Structures are given as structure tokens and as C-alpha cells.
Amino acid sequence: MIDTVSQPHDGPVPAGYHGRYLSVDLDRGRGVTRPLREDVLRRFLGGSGLGTWLLCQAGHAATDPLAPAAPLVFALSPLVGSPLTTSAKFALVAKSPLTHRINDSLVSSGFALAAKKCGCDALVIQGRAAEPSILVIDDGQVRLQPAGDLWGRTCPETEQALREQFGPEYQAAVIGPAGERLVSYATVSHAGRHAGRGGHGAVLGSKNLKAVLVRGTQRCAWASPGELAELARALAARSLGPATAKYRELGTATNLLVLDRLHALPTRNFQSGSFGDVARLAPESLDGQRSHVRASCVACTIGCEHRYQLRNGGSSAGDHVRVEYENLFALGALCGISDPDTVLHACRQCDDWGLDTISAGGTIAFAMECVERGWLDAPWLRFGSGSALLTALAKIVRRDGLGDALARGSRDLARSLGAKALAIAPQVKGLELPGYEPRAMQTLALGLAVGTRGADHNRSGAAEVDFSEYANRRGLTTAAAARAVESEDRSALLDSLILCRFLRHALDDLHADAARMLRLVTGWDMSPDELRQTARRIITLKKLYNIRAGWTPDEDQLPDRFFDQPLPDDPHACLARDAFTAAVRAYNAARGWTESGLVDPQLCSQLGLLDCGSQ
Amino acid sequence: MVIRVEFFGIARRRTQTATALVPAEGPVALGTLLSQLGQQFPEWAAECLDGDRLRHGYIANVDGRRFVSDPHELIDDNAALLVMSADAGG
Ligand code: SF4
Numbered sequence: 001m002i003d004t005v006s007q008p009h010d011g012p013v014p015a016g017y018h019g020r021y022l023s024v025d026l027d028r029g030r031g032v033t034r035p036l037r038e039d040v041l042r043r044f045l046g047g048s049g050l051g052t053w054l055l056c057q058a059g060h061a062a063t064d065p066l067a068p069a070a071p072l073v074f075a076l077s078p079l080v081g082s083p084l085t086t087s088a089k090f091a092l093v094a095k096s097p098l099t100h101r102i103n104d105s106l107v108s109s110g111f112a113l114a115a116k117k118c119g120c121d122a123l124v125i126q127g128r129a130a131e132p133s134i135l136v137i138d139d140g141q142v143r144l145q146p147a148g149d150l151w152g153r154t155c156p157e158t159e160q161a162l163r164e165q166f167g168p169e170y171q172a173a174v175i176g177p178a179g180e181r182l183v184s185y186a187t188v189s190h191a192g193r194h195a196g197r198g199g200h201g202a203v204l205g206s207k208n209l210k211a212v213l214v215r216g217t218q219r220c221a222w223a224s225p226g227e228l229a230e231l232a233r234a235l236a237a238r239s240l241g242p243a244t245a246k247y248r249e250l251g252t253a254t255n256l257l258v259l260d261r262l263h264a265l266p267t268r269n270f271q272s273g274s275f276g277d278v279a280r281l282a283p284e285s286l287d288g289q290r291s292h293v294r295a296s297c298v299a300c301t302i303g304c305e306h307r308y309q310l311r312n313g314g315s316s317a318g319d320h321v322r323v324e325y326e327n328l329f330a331l332g333a334l335c336g337i338s339d340p341d342t343v344l345h346a347c348r349q350c351d352d353w354g355l356d357t358i359s360a361g362g363t364i365a366f367a368m369e370c371v372e373r374g375w376l377d378a379p380w381l382r383f384g385s386g387s388a389l390l391t392a393l394a395k396i397v398r399r400d401g402l403g404d405a406l407a408r409g410s411r412d413l414a415r416s417l418g419a420k421a422l423a424i425a426p427q428v429k430g431l432e433l434p435g436y437e438p439r440a441m442q443t444l445a446l447g448l449a450v451g452t453r454g455a456d457h458n459r460s461g462a463a464e465v466d467f468s469e470y471a472n473r474r475g476l477t478t479a480a481a482a483r484a485v486e487s488e489d490r491s492a493l494l495d496s497l498i499l500c501r502f503l504r505h506a507l508d509d510l511h512a513d514a515a516r517m518l519r520l521v522t523g524w525d526m527s528p529d530e531l532r533q534t535a536r537r538i539i540t541l542k543k544l545y546n547i548r549a550g551w552t553p554d555e556d557q558l559p560d561r562f563f564d565q566p567l568p569d570d571p572h573a574c575l576a577r578d579a580f581t582a583a584v585r586a587y588n589a590a591r592g593w594t595e596s597g598l599v600d601p602q603l604c605s606q607l608g609l610l611d612c613g614s615q
Numbered sequence: 616m617v618i619r620v621e622f623f624g625i626a627r628r629r630t631q632t633a634t635a636l637v638p639a640e641g642p643v644a645l646g647t648l649l650s651q652l653g654q655q656f657p658e659w660a661a662e663c664l665d666g667d668r669l670r671h672g673y674i675a676n677v678d679g680r681r682f683v684s685d686p687h688e689l690i691d692d693n694a695a696l697l698v699m700s701a702d703a704g705g
Contacts, residue, residue, distance in 0.1 A: 242625075242663060242672055243670075243672035243702075245625045246624050246625050246700045246702060249625060249628060250624055250628070254624045254700075255703060258624065258697075258699050261697065262676070262679050436703075441703075464703060467682060467703045468674065468682055468701065469682045505671065505701070572680070
């Protein structure tokens with residue numbers, strides 16, 4: 001048992017919150033329940049926002065992300081447990097071992113609901129258990145127990161074993177072998193979903209924790225339960241409308257054919273924007289060839305998850321693998337592989353072992369190009385070779401031979417090969433690029449470059465600017481910067497409420513709708529403008545964290561490959577370095593930062609960031 | 616001349632076709648073209664069209680180059696019109 005003490009809370013606690021967080025120090029075997037003031041909750045909401053604030057309070061930004069002192073934050077939100085669709089989510093926030101910058105990832109499902117019933121709005125873990133362990137939080141009581149033979153097991157095996165041992169009331173966030181072996185892009189997994197990007201799995205593994213298990217009975221009250229139930233019904237109905245049909249019927253994988261048609265599908269480590277064999281991987285063809293089941297996160301009416309049967313498997317749900325656009329792009333087109341069985345098998349391996357598919361595929365594809373250019377001596381690692389892909393994944397998770405270098409990501413591998421390799425390593429700040437060719441989607445290119453967690457399409461959201469008439473996706477201008485800021489702000493709000501981003505087109509006006517939700521949940525009378533300011537505050541706080549962690553302006557940059565050379569299969573897709581540099585400056589100006597991206601104290605004061613730690 | 620319409624995602628599912636060829640003599644307004652397609656594919660129109668515009672969440676693109684939504688926008692009679700979800704995120 002871990003001794004847990006409670007610090008007194010003498011201020012008001014808004015509805016929707018418990019008004020406290022649990023801080024666990026594994027080194028000292030101590031837990032403390034600390035109060036969360038209402039003004040902090042109102043300024044940062046929950047999820048990414050609250051998690052970032054707690055990260056700044058809990059530790060020094062310069063600490064090594066895998067050191068015992070490095071904090072790992074699990075942050076819930078006011079909407080968790082409410083009847084609002086897609087709200088059963090939590091955020092993990094920590095310093096990334098891949099980027100050494102802030103990393104916030106979201107995961108869905110029952111863990112969020114069970115964790116909130118523990119009576120806390122967040123959990124902060126520091127220290128390192130003396131042996132591989134499981135951290136159990138049972139209605140506020142905390143204990144550590146040996147992981148025993150769970151160490152070494154895959155993510156689904158671990159969750160299954162914990163369910164059998166503890167029963168269905170407990171929900172687990174677990175790591176697979178990749179997290180145990182500190183692969184820099186290991187995930188934390190729950191119910192088949194992953195906090196995928198940036199290596200939270202390695203952070204949990206570095207604390208010798210195989211799993212965090214939660215159960216509780218404490219519920220929050222809602223400020224206006226009747227009206228909230230009415231709103232939830234209306235929102236659920238809207239979530240079943242045309243704006244989300246894509247997710248329900250086809251899933252994100254349907255992006256493959258569209259992006260390929262627009263020469264925006266990164267292929268063979270970004271050497272081209274279209275992949276001749278793409279149709280073989282698209283859900284439009286997979287559907288007719290193999291059994292297909294749909295699933296959904298807990299408390300979601302959309303249900304975007306599509307699972308396709310692995311060949312030579314039986315017919316049980318276990319023989320189906322979750323298919324997402326990013327998985328198919330990274331383990332398929334990016335590595336030049338079109339055989340659906342190989343790609344589905346690789347997706348399954350990543351899910352089981354707890355590997356981020358984008359970083360795994362990106363790093364392997366980069367190594368394949370280095371082999372092709374004669375910079376890396378691994379003749380077996382060739383574009384288009386399915387067996388090479390599967391072998392490389394196995395080597396990464398075992399950290400065997402070249403796998404050990406691949407386990408540290410493309411930037412690290414490129415640094416060992418020299419400047420020429422850095423020019424083609426597909427990463428920003430160390431985080432591998434998602435499945436959008438920057439030359440063909442230039443507002444997103446800007447969003448990827450300036451993003452605080454590196455090349456990330458979920459925090460930026462600028463893909464939708466490129467998919468609109470408001471921007472020329474192949475001709476970046478400074479005017480696009482303001483739109484990149486807006487889309488990033490919308491994402492920060494969704495990630496802090498927390499609501500699924502796939503719900504956003506079912507909302508009429510995100511800020512007005514979010515203000516109403518928060519009023520019914522918490523009782524706060526918030527205006528849309530207050531929420532706009534909240535989003536700006538959260539993004540600036542992430543930036544401040546990065547500055548304290550050693551960020552320099554030259555990090556807001558794309559690899560050289562993307563500049564001043566047109567995409568080979570689309571001569572109109574050429575990203576001019578001058579235009580890009582001007583757009584970064586315009587972005588910084590639109591955020592109120594200095595030209596080079598620093599944050600002055602006056603802005604901190606305006607945004608209410610003066611109490612956000614200085615370390 | 617012919618305008619080649621390419622459907623993606625839900626639009627392809629509702630029309631049950633990847634492409635449709637629309638004869639045209641000279642440029643056609645986007646709204647007119649969409650209405651014409653709506654008559655040919657009523658199931659698609661019911662879900663994806665609002666009068667002569669694509670519903671919120673859907674968008675059209677001309678020749679893979681520029682995105683369009685104004686129904687008065689003229690589409691050349693040898694163009695390719697791509698109809699897709701406006702939501703590119705994955
Ligand atoms: S839309 Fe998809 S990702 Fe979002 S909550 Fe629902 S099932 Fe989960």
C-alpha cells in the first residue's frame with residue numbers, strides 16, 4: 001500500500017470536477033491528494049490544458065524524460081462521465097523521450113470513466129518502482145504490486161490478464177514490450193486504443209510500471225443535469241448525420257484514395273505524393289475481400305473504428321485488426337508496401353507490442369531510403385519488401401542490431417549518418433511526419449513545423465484549411481498563418497474539453513457549443529471569446545514549457561527535402577523556403593509571440609500564465 | 616466536351632460509382648452541375664446536397680488544384696470535378 005495524505009481544499013469546487021489531483025511518488029512510496037483551485041480549472045479546463053499546467057508545476061522541464069523525477073500526467077476533464085457523446089477520454093502529458101519537448105496524447109474509453117470515479121481530476125506519477133510493477137488506484141487508495149509474469153506480454157494480453165485477475169470494474173492503461181524496452185515511440189494502450197505519439201509508453205516503462213489500474217465509485221454532480229441530458233440527446237442525433245458518415249461507414253482509411261489523387265499521400269519516405277498500388281489498401285477494396293467489423297470507444301455514438309480480418313485467421317473478433325489511415329499510410333505507402341496482408345499484420349504487431357505506427361513506419365521508411373542511397377549497410381531493408389518491414393518491427397521491439405538505432409527514431413538515426421541524412425529524415429523536432437505530403441498541403445506544412453509536440457496533424461488541424469477554398473494548398477502565403485492558428489486553437493479546445501475531433505463537423509459553432517456544454521456541466525458562464533483565450537493560453541503554455549526545455553527557433557522547421565524542389569509527381573507542389581519562413585514569422589505574430597517565437601512576460605500576464613512554474 | 620466527376624468516400628458509396636461523365640458545351644456553374652448529378656444520383660443528393668450546394672462536411676475540387684463551394688463558380692467543360700469529404704484528418 002502507498003501511504004496517501006490529503007491536503008485540505010478550502011475553495012469552491014465547480015460541478016463536473018472533484019477539485020483535486022493525486023500525485024504519486026514511486027521513489028518514496030507516497031501519495032498526496034492536492035487541491036486544484038477553481039481558477040486553474042477554468043483557465044485550463046482539463047485534458048491537454050490541465051495536463052500541461054500540472055506538468056509545469058510538477059517538474060523541471062530540463063529533466064531527462066526517462067529519469068525517475070520526470071512527471072507523467074494523466075488528465076481527465078469536466079465532460080468525462082457526462083452523457084455528451086465522445087467525451088470518455090483522457091490525456092497523457094509528459095516530456096517526450098523522442099522529441100525532448102512536450103508531448104500530449106489522448107486516449108478514449110473506460111479508463112477515463114473509471115479514473116474519474118477515483119475522485120480526482122488528474123494523476124501525476126513520478127519516481128521509479130523498485131521492480132516491474134502495477135500501480136492500482138482503487139477509489140483513492142493507492143498500491144503497487146509486482147507485475148510478475150505480465151512483464152514481457154503484449155498490450156492485449158496484459159489487459160486480458162488484468163481483467164481476469166481484478167474483474168471488469170477495473171480499467172487498465174498498459175504498455176507492451178516496446179514500452180518496457182524504452183522504445184522512444186512506445187505507446188500507452190487501453191482497450192485497443194493508444195496514446196500513440198511521442199513515447200509515453202517509454203516514460204511509463206522507465207518508471208517500471210507495466211500498467212496503471214483504476215476503479216472508483218465517486219461521481220461528480222452536473223450543474224444542470226436536465227438540460228445537459230437534453231443537449232446530449234441532440235448532440236448524439238447530430239453525431240449520426242452526414243458530417244460523420246465518413247467515419248461511421250468507412251473510417252479514416254478512406255483518406256487514402258483522396259490524398260493519393262491529390263498527390264498528397266507520402267510514398268517511399270516522401271519521395272512521391274502518390275502510390276500506384278494504393279487501391280489495394282483502401283477500405284473500398286478491403287471491404288469486399290475480408291470480414292469487417294465496426295467498433296467504438298465507450299460513450300461514443302459515431303463509432304469510427306473499423307477492423308478487418310487478418311488472412312489465415314478465424315472469424316472471432318480477435319482475428320481482426322484495427323485499420324486507420326495513418327497506419328495504412330505509414331506501414332504501407334511510406335514503405336512502398338501494397339500487400340494488404342503484410343500491412344494489416346504490421347498494424348497488428350504495432351498494436352500488440354505498443355508501437356506508434358507513424359513513427360515506426362516513418363523511421364523504417366527513412367532507413368529504407370538510406371539503404372537505397374548506400375548510406376546504411378542493411379541490404380535486406382528495401383522499399384516494397386513486406387518481410388523487411390515485419391523483420392524491422394520485430395528488431396525494433398527487441399532492440400536487436402539495427403533495431404536498436406531504429407528504436408530511437410529517424411532524427412537520432414539521421415544524426416548518426418550526417419547532415420545529408422537529416423535532410424531527408426521525415427521529422428520535426430524528432431516526431432515523424434504524419435500522412436500528408438507537406439509540399440501538397442502547405443498550410444499543414446506550417447502547422448507541422450511550428451507545432452509544440454513536433455510534426456503532428458491532430459494538434460495542428462491545418463489540413464482542413466488546405467482542404468478548403470480559403471487557402472491555396474500548393475502556394476503558402478502569410479495569410480494562411482492566421483488560419484493555421486485558428487485550427488490549432490480549435491484542436492487545443494477540443495483536446496482540453498475533451499471531445500473527439502471527429503465530432504467537430506457535427507457542431508454548428510465549436511466555441512458557442514463548448515461554452516454551452518461547460519455551462520451545463522460546471523455552471524460557469526463562459527463566452528466563446530473566453531474559450532478562444534483559453535485555447536491561446538494552453539498553446540502558449542506548451543510553448544513556454546518547450547522554451548524551458550531548450551527549444552530554439554531553428555526547430556520550427558521542416559527537413560530540407562521539402563524546400564524549393566517540386567514534388568516529382570506534381571510539379572505545382574513546390575514549397576518555397578522564403579514563403580515558408582515568412583509564414584512562420586506570421587504565425588508567431590498571430591500568436592503574439594516575438595518574431596523568432598519567444599514569449600514575452602507581458603503576454604504571459606495577459607494570458608494568465610504568471611503562476612505556471614518557471615522551471 | 617465532358618466534365619469528369621470523381622466521387623470519393625461517402626459520395627462514392629451513395630452513387631455506387633467512382634466516376635460519372637457529364638456532357639457539357641462550355642463552362643458550367645458548379646451549382647448547375649451538382650443539381651444535374653443530384654438527379655442522376657438521388658440517394659447521394661439526399662445525403663450530400665443542400666439545394667445546389669454540397670452540405671457542410673463535403674467539398675469539391677477542380678482538377679486536383681483548387682477547392683470550390685460557390686455554386687456560381689464556373690467549371691470548365693474539360694475539367695475533372697472531385698467530390699469528397701471536407702474532413703481530411705485521420
Ligand atoms: S469517433 Fe472514433 S475515435 Fe472518436 S470517440 Fe468515437 S470511436 Fe472513438
